[in-house]
Amino acid sequence: MKTRSKILSTIYLACATLSICAQGQKAKSGSFALTNATVQTVTKGVILDGSVIIIDGKIAAVGTGVAVPAGAEVIDCKGQWIYPGMIDGGTQLGLSEVGSDPRTRDYNEVGDVIPQLKALSAINPNSVLIPVTRVSGVTTVISSPEGDLIPGTAALINLHGYTPDQMFAGFEGVVLVYPNTGRKGFLDRRTSEEVRKSSDKAAQKLNETWDLAIQYNKLDSARQVLKYYPEMEALLGVIRGERALMIEANTSKDILAALKWVAEKKVKKVILTGVAEGWRVASEIAKSGIPVIAGPVLAVPTRDYDRYDKGYANPGLMKKAGVTVALRTTQAENVRNLPYNAAFAAAYGMGKEEALRSVTIVPAEIFGVADKMGSIEVGKNATLFVSDGDPFETKTNILHVFIGGWKIPMVSRQTELYDEFLKRDPGAGKD
Amino acid sequence: MKIYRSTLLFAMSLVMAVVHAQPRQGNLLIKGGTVITITKGTLEGTDVLLRGGKIAQIAKNISPPAGVTVIDATGKFVMPGIIDAHSHAALDAINEATNPVTAEVFTGDVLNPFQVSLYRALGGGVTTIHAMHGSANAIGGECETIKLRYGVKDVDELRMDGAPRTIKFALGENPTRVHGAGNNIVPRTRMGVEFVIREAFAKAKEYSAVWDKYNKARNQKGFRGAPPAYSLRMETLSEILKGNIIIHCHSYRADEIYMLLKVCADFGIKKLVFQHVNEGFKVAPELAKYGAMASVFADWWAYKFEVYYSTAYNAAILTKNGVVTSINSDDGELMRHLYHEAGKTQKYGALSDDEALSLITINPARQLGIEHRVGSLEVGKEGDVAIFQGHPLSSYTVPMMTIVDGVVRFDREKDPDDVRIYVDPKEPLDAVTIDTSTDYIDNCMQQAEENFYSIFDLR
Numbered sequence: 001m002k003t004r005s006k007i008l009s010t011i012y013l014a015c016a017t018l019s020i021c022a023q024g025q026k027a028k029s030g031s032f033a034l035t036n037a038t039v040q041t042v043t044k045g046v047i048l049d050g051s052v053i054i055i056d057g058k059i060a061a062v063g064t065g066v067a068v069p070a071g072a073e074v075i076d077c078k079g080q081w082i083y084p085g086m087i088d089g090g091t092q093l094g095l096s097e098v099g100s101d102p103r104t105r106d107y108n109e110v111g112d113v114i115p116q117l118k119a120l121s122a123i124n125p126n127s128v129l130i131p132v133t134r135v136s137g138v139t140t141v142i143s144s145p146e147g148d149l150i151p152g153t154a155a156l157i158n159l160h161g162y163t164p165d166q167m168f169a170g171f172e173g174v175v176l177v178y179p180n181t182g183r184k185g186f187l188d189r190r191t192s193e194e195v196r197k198s199s200d201k202a203a204q205k206l207n208e209t210w211d212l213a214i215q216y217n218k219l220d221s222a223r224q225v226l227k228y229y230p231e232m233e234a235l236l237g238v239i240r241g242e243r244a245l246m247i248e249a250n251t252s253k254d255i256l257a258a259l260k261w262v263a264e265k266k267v268k269k270v271i272l273t274g275v276a277e278g279w280r281v282a283s284e285i286a287k288s289g290i291p292v293i294a295g296p297v298l299a300v301p302t303r304d305y306d307r308y309d310k311g312y313a314n315p316g317l318m319k320k321a322g323v324t325v326a327l328r329t330t331q332a333e334n335v336r337n338l339p340y341n342a343a344f345a346a347a348y349g350m351g352k353e354e355a356l357r358s359v360t361i362v363p364a365e366i367f368g369v370a371d372k373m374g375s376i377e378v379g380k381n382a383t384l385f386v387s388d389g390d391p392f393e394t395k396t397n398i399l400h401v402f403i404g405g406w407k408i409p410m411v412s413r414q415t416e417l418y419d420e421f422l423k424r425d426p427g428a429g430k431d
Numbered sequence: 432m433k434i435y436r437s438t439l440l441f442a443m444s445l446v447m448a449v450v451h452a453q454p455r456q457g458n459l460l461i462k463g464g465t466v467i468t469i470t471k472g473t474l475e476g477t478d479v480l481l482r483g484g485k486i487a488q489i490a491k492n493i494s495p496p497a498g499v500t501v502i503d504a505t506g507k508f509v510m511p512g513i514i515d516a517h518s519h520a521a522l523d524a525i526n527e528a529t530n531p532v533t534a535e536v537f538t539g540d541v542l543n544p545f546q547v548s549l550y551r552a553l554g555g556g557v558t559t560i561h562a563m564h565g566s567a568n569a570i571g572g573e574c575e576t577i578k579l580r581y582g583v584k585d586v587d588e589l590r591m592d593g594a595p596r597t598i599k600f601a602l603g604e605n606p607t608r609v610h611g612a613g614n615n616i617v618p619r620t621r622m623g624v625e626f627v628i629r630e631a632f633a634k635a636k637e638y639s640a641v642w643d644k645y646n647k648a649r650n651q652k653g654f655r656g657a658p659p660a661y662s663l664r665m666e667t668l669s670e671i672l673k674g675n676i677i678i679h680c681h682s683y684r685a686d687e688i689y690m691l692l693k694v695c696a697d698f699g700i701k702k703l704v705f706q707h708v709n710e711g712f713k714v715a716p717e718l719a720k721y722g723a724m725a726s727v728f729a730d731w732w733a734y735k736f737e738v739y740y741s742t743a744y745n746a747a748i749l750t751k752n753g754v755v756t757s758i759n760s761d762d763g764e765l766m767r768h769l770y771h772e773a774g775k776t777q778k779y780g781a782l783s784d785d786e787a788l789s790l791i792t793i794n795p796a797r798q799l800g801i802e803h804r805v806g807s808l809e810v811g812k813e814g815d816v817a818i819f820q821g822h823p824l825s826s827y828t829v830p831m832m833t834i835v836d837g838v839v840r841f842d843r844e845k846d847p848d849d850v851r852i853y854v855d856p857k858e859p860l861d862a863v864t865i866d867t868s869t870d871y872i873d874n875c876m877q878q879a880e881e882n883f884y885s886i887f888d889l890r
Contacts, residue, residue, distance in 0.1 A: 099734035129733060182863040192859055251863040276865050300764050302863045304547045305849040308554040308767075333733035340771065343826030352827070392826050394774035414732075418744035418780070421712045422751065 025409035027160060031055045032407065033068040034386060034400075037077035042084055042360045043375040052082055054382040057405030062376055077386050080399060083356075084375050085139025085383040086391070087156075087363040088338045089293035090273055090328030093133060094123035094143050094157065094167075099332070112148035112202075113209050115174045115234035119143045120155040120164045129333050131412035134159040136336035137385040137398045140169055140373060142293075142328070144246070149202055150176050150209070153234065154246060156367050158383065160403040171367035173244040173271065174234065178258040179203040182251040182276075182302070203257075210265055213239050241268030244367075246293075248273045251302070252280035259288050271366055273328070276302050279314045282321030291324035291366045296331070297341040309348055315358065316349025325350075326363035343392035355392070381405070454580050454588045456484025457837030460495045461816065464504030467823070469511055469785065469792050470807040479509060481814035484836035489810060502839075504818055507831060510788065511808050512558025512815030513769050516679070516726040516795035517706050517759035519563060520548045520766065521589065525877040526565035527572055531610045531618060531627045534598060534667040536572035538562050542586040545853040548763040549581045553841035555767035556817030556830040559591060561759075561799055563706075566601035566681035566875035567609045569618060569627040573598045573667065574679065576799050578815070580835050584852065595800035598671065599706075600628070600680035602687040604737050605876060625690050632698045635668035642669075677702040677800055679726070681875060683737040685713035692721050704798045706759070708749075709741040715752035724755040724798045728765075729772035730779070746790060747780020757795035761875060774824040787824055 032054040039047040039062060053061040053069060060069070068074055097104035106122040123143055133141070139159055145152030153174050161167035179202035181195055190198070209231075216232035217239040237243030245267055249258040255275060262270050272278075272292040276299065278285055285292060299311035307313075319325045327345060329338050338359055346355035364374025372381045382405040389396035401408040459481045466477040466489060480488040482499070495501050519525050523541040527533040542562065552560065558579055564572035576594035583589060602624050611619025618624040641659045648654050670676045678695070682688050682705050692714075695703050703723040705711060709732060711718060711725045718725060727749070732741035742748075749756040758773050760766035769791045776782040776790065796806025805813050814837035821828035833841035 097733070098736050098739050101736055128739075180865075181861070182865040184865055188864075192862065250865045251861070253861060253863075274865070277863065298764060298768065300548075300551060300767075302865060304851055304858075307846060307848045308551045308850075334730060337730070340826055344768075344771075347827040347829055394771065394824065394826055395777045397778060413740075414742040414744060414779075417712070417740070417742040418748065421715070421742075422744070422748050422780075424713075424716060427716050 025411065027403075027406040027408050029057070029406050031069055031072035032382075032402070032405075033066075033072045033074045034077050034082055035068065035074060037080050037082045037386065039082045039376055040084075040356070041376040042357060043377060050082075052376060052382075052384065054402060054405050057382055059376060059378055059380050059382050059384075062378055075386070075400065079388070081387050081389065081391075082376060083137065083385055083387065083391055084360045084373065085385060085401070085403065086137050086338055086359045087326075087374065088138055088141040088328055088335050088359070089326045089363045089366070090144055090295065090330055091141045091335045092143060092146070092330075092332040093129060093141050093159070093335050094125070094127050095119060095145070096332040097124065097127055097129065107145045107151075108147040109145065109152065112205065113150045113231050115150045115153055115238075116230035117145060117152035118155065118172070119145050119152060120157070120168060120172065123155070123157060123164050123167065125162050125164065125167060128413050129335075130159050131409075132333070132414050133335045134401055134403065134408055135398060135410050135412050135415070136339070137387065137391050137401060138335055138338050139383045139385070139401065139403050141335060142171075142173075142367075145175055146177070146248075148177060149179070149205060150174065150231075156369065158403050160406055160408060170369045170372060171244075173246040173367075174238050176206070176245055176247045178247050178249040178254050178261070179206060180249070180251065180254050182254065206261075209235075238267070238269070244269040244271050246271045246273050250274040250276040252277040255281050256284060259284060259290070262288070262290070275318070276311070276314065278323070279310065279317035282318045282323055285318065286322035291326065291362075292318060293326045293328050293363070293366070294318065295328035295341055297327060297345045298337070312344045312348035315345040315355075316351070319350055319354055319358075324362060324366065325354075325358050326366055327355075327358045339392045340394070346392065352392070454484075454578070454583065454836055455838050457814070457834075457839070458482050458496075458499045459814070459834065459837050459839070460493060460499050460501045461504050461509055461818065461834075462493075462501055464507045464509035464818065466808060467508060467510040467784075467788060468808040469788055470809060473784075477509075479808060479816065481816070481834070481837035484814050484838070486808060486810050486812050486814055489808060502818070502832065508819040508822055508828075509808070510556075510817050510819065510823055511792045511806055511812075512817050512833065512835065513556045513791045514757075514795040514799070514806060515552070515557055515560040515760050515766055515769060515791075516704070516757045516798050517563055517761045518552075518560040518766060519565070519761070519875070519877065520552060520560060520763055521546055521562050521577055525875070526567040528565070528567035528609050531568050531606060531616070532570040532631050532664065533564075533568050533572050534570050534631070534671075535663040536564065537575070538564050538572060539575035539590065542575065542577065542589055544581075544583055544586055544589050545851070547851060548766070549579050550841065550850045551763065552766045553579050553581055553833045553835075554830060554843070554846075556770060556819065556823070556833055557766060558815040558817070558833060558835045558840075559796075559799075559801070559805055560766070561597065561679070561795075563597075563679065564599040565877060566599065566605040569601060569606045569610075569624050570631055570668070571599035571601060573676070576801065578835050579833075579840060580838070581840055581850075582852065591801065593804075596670065596676040597679050597799065598667065598676050600678050600691070601875070602680060602682045602691065603684060604735060605681065621684075621687050621690070624687065625694060628691070628694055629697075631668055632672060632694070635665050635672055636698075638662065638665040639669040639672065671700060672698060674700070674702060677704060677798070679704045679706050679798075681706045683707055683709045683741075685710040689714050689717060692717060692723060695723075696721070702800075707738075707761070709738045709745060711754070712742065712745045712748035715749050715754055718749070719753040724757075724794075725749050726757040726759045726795065726798055728761070729758050729775040743775065743779040746776045747782055750776075750782060750786055750790075751780070755794050755797050756790060757798055758790045759795070770819070770823040770828065770830070771826060774826065777824065784822075784824060
């Protein structure tokens with residue numbers, strides 16, 4: 001009897017130990033010294049044989065001959081590179097878990113003018129997709145609602161944290177799907193007439209909504225006591241220029257119409273997103289001074305008669321025309337491919353340096369958070385990664401990731417499955 | 432009279448020539464590139480001579496024979512044309528989603544040589560694709576292996592003559608949704624899928640036996656009797672049992688993969704390739720032992736529940752367990768950068784350059800039964816070549832030229848922008864299709880979606 005309970009307790013202990021392991025490692029905070037690295041600061045050149053010191057979640061020092069603070073964990077990065085964390089300007093990360101299952105999709109609500117619906121409220125911090133993304137060096141993403149006209153408010157999040165507030169990275173923008181004349185994929189079988197009609201209807205609704213928002217702002221500014229009107233409340237920031245309007249427009253016609261609308265309505269803070277045909281009207285976009293978040297770069301041309309590589313070339317062509325360009329994947333599960341979207345943009349005309357900027361400092365500037373992220377500079381959040389080479393190359397491994405100073409465990413369900421199944425036990429013939 | 436007859440014969444031979452249009456076969460000398468043969472190492476500063484559409488010689492300093500165009504590949508990388516073992520390009524129809532078993536249909540009957548997507552694939556170094564039936568049915572239709580001879584107008588010139596017959600099977604969510612949930616017939620579950628396949632094979636066995644008996648008997652003196660009923664569906668299934676058709680089975684979960692291994696073992700079927708096979712890594716030793724092959728995505732997952740427990744390390748685990756593995760596209764966009772998808776196996780599992788490039792060349796060739804003709808650069812093989820600016824596994828590489836049977840079908844330097852062969856006069860100039868939708872798209876389910884679209888609220 002005694003022996004039995006001993007055995008049981010041993011088993012229990014073993015199980016407890018196992019379950020701790022199975023829970024995965026936790027992120028670690030503290031002071032870190034990343035030494036002997038090639039530091040790609042993005043904004044201040046490349047530092048050879050440099051160090052990055054992380055204290056209290058911030059970058060405390062960058063450069064050569066930097067002293068290692070007492071108590072700091074030293075990580076020798078000899079032969080390795082340090083980059084700022086990559087930023088994806090448009091995803092559904094945290095809002096979608098299993099693409100085909102509506103029960104796990106939270107980015108597309110009923111209603112066409114619903115800016116009061118916030119992505120931040122529905123982001124699942126425990127999504128299995130998040131670790132899969134961040135171990136590839138993508139640390140920060142826009143997670144965005146999508147749907148009709150004004151489907152909600154997008155948020156910039158860091159890919160570490162247990163609540164949306166811990167993840168929030170300091171930017172929200174109201175999404176406007178500009179009344180569009182393009183078709184979406186093979187399931188969109190509307191006639192040209194139907195496309196035009198629905199676009200016209202949406203345009204009318206947009207103008208009505210905007211006029212109402214102007215009125216609402218006037219009343220609100222006059223300190224009138226107003227009835228509950230959440231969509232207008234949510235648009236106040238946009239009207240006042242405190243909050244960005246993220247306008248999704250893809251066909252050249254829609255982009256031009258959006259630019260005209262923005263000018264007419266004197267919308268103060270605007271970001272254009274998608275811009276699949278931006279290259280067609282690049283000089284017009286440049287003239288407007290409005291920054292764009294383009295992508296996915298790995299996309300087929302929008303028209304049969306366009307050159308085969310127009311998707312890849314679009315960011316570079318816009319950049320050359322003087323447009324401020326950041327990139328996005330529009331993905332949930334494969335946001336990890338952001339660096340490869342950047343690589344294709346680089347190879348097809350954007351150049352490596354500009355492509356790197358388009359997933360780091362440029363989006364940080366567009367979202368007004370360049371004081372906190374987007375480059376390796378003293379005072380910024382320690383959101384960065386260490387790699388054994390150029391992160392845009394598929395041969396390169398990401399070795400360490402830090403988000404806001406937290407050292408992230410380099411595991412995801414995908415690496416766990418690899419570890420378990422590479423040399424499976426029992427092997428063939430034993431089962 | 433004589434003259435009349437010979438004229439008639441001449442005219443007939445002309446007609447025959449048109450019917451049996453031979454695809455063009457070219458002569459080229461590709462000089463001075465880094466030649467990645469796949470099977471016989473990588474050779475610096477080496478020339479590849481193509482004559483009559485075939486690889487005639489691989490050596491240093493080949494002097495150009497008279498009349499052979501020379502292509503300077505100095506500083507470039509020369510590799511075999513990429514093979515996509517899973518595509519739906521060039522097809523005007525994908526799914527005959529009217530029955531759980533439709534072995535009687537054939538994608539080769541709906542080839543469309545005018546699709547611009549074929550040229551776009553050439554722009555990614557692809558020369559051969561497996562144009563597959565969709566995944567709506569447990570046993571779908573036969574598929575066609577084609578070469579990307581974009582520019583031809585005759586569908587027969589697209590076909591890769593002599594390529595083995597292949598057929599599409601499908602397990603899991605797609606057949607159970609379409610037939611079980613959509614039409615309330617078997618299969619509604621993975622149990623049902625197994626039954627549908629076993630039943631089809633069993634009936635085909637009976638069918639073969641009846642015909643064999645009849646064929647034997649009819650030659651005997653004094654035989655009187657009518658032939659048994661003919662069924663194209665049963666004919667095709669019988670050919671699978673005889674080992675004359677390779678099964679390419681859409682599958683995701685380990686249990687269903689294991690199930691089909693057992694079904695095939697029971698019916699003595701050896702030629703078996705699993706497609707997608709996202710959880711193949713979980714039964715890699717069993718796949719290797721059986722000799723079944725796997726054609727996978729580099730990193731697609733989570734677009735539906737049965738691919739939620741996937742890993743991008745799948746190709747590496749399968750390869751290291753000895754499973755002949757390829758990386759496919761199943762998609763007109765992905766098809767254009769299979770070299771990049773192959774490169775991902777270096778991040779996810781540290782495959783060597785040759786292992787990674789085998790995934791898009793010799794391995795898919797093996798899976799389609801055409802490895803003696805294409806998939807590597809070897810003398811005697813067909814002159815299908817892709818030339819890259821930069822190593823093909825670099826994310827920054829750019830495919831520069833794609834050659835099929837010694838004929839240049841894509842040349843980045845001379846790309847004319849608008850490459851359409853057939854222009855639809857009714858198509859408005861500003862008709863635009865945007866490739867940015869994040870919604871659920873399953874390319875294997877075209878023409879089947881509508882059947883159950885409303886039931887499942889897919890969008």
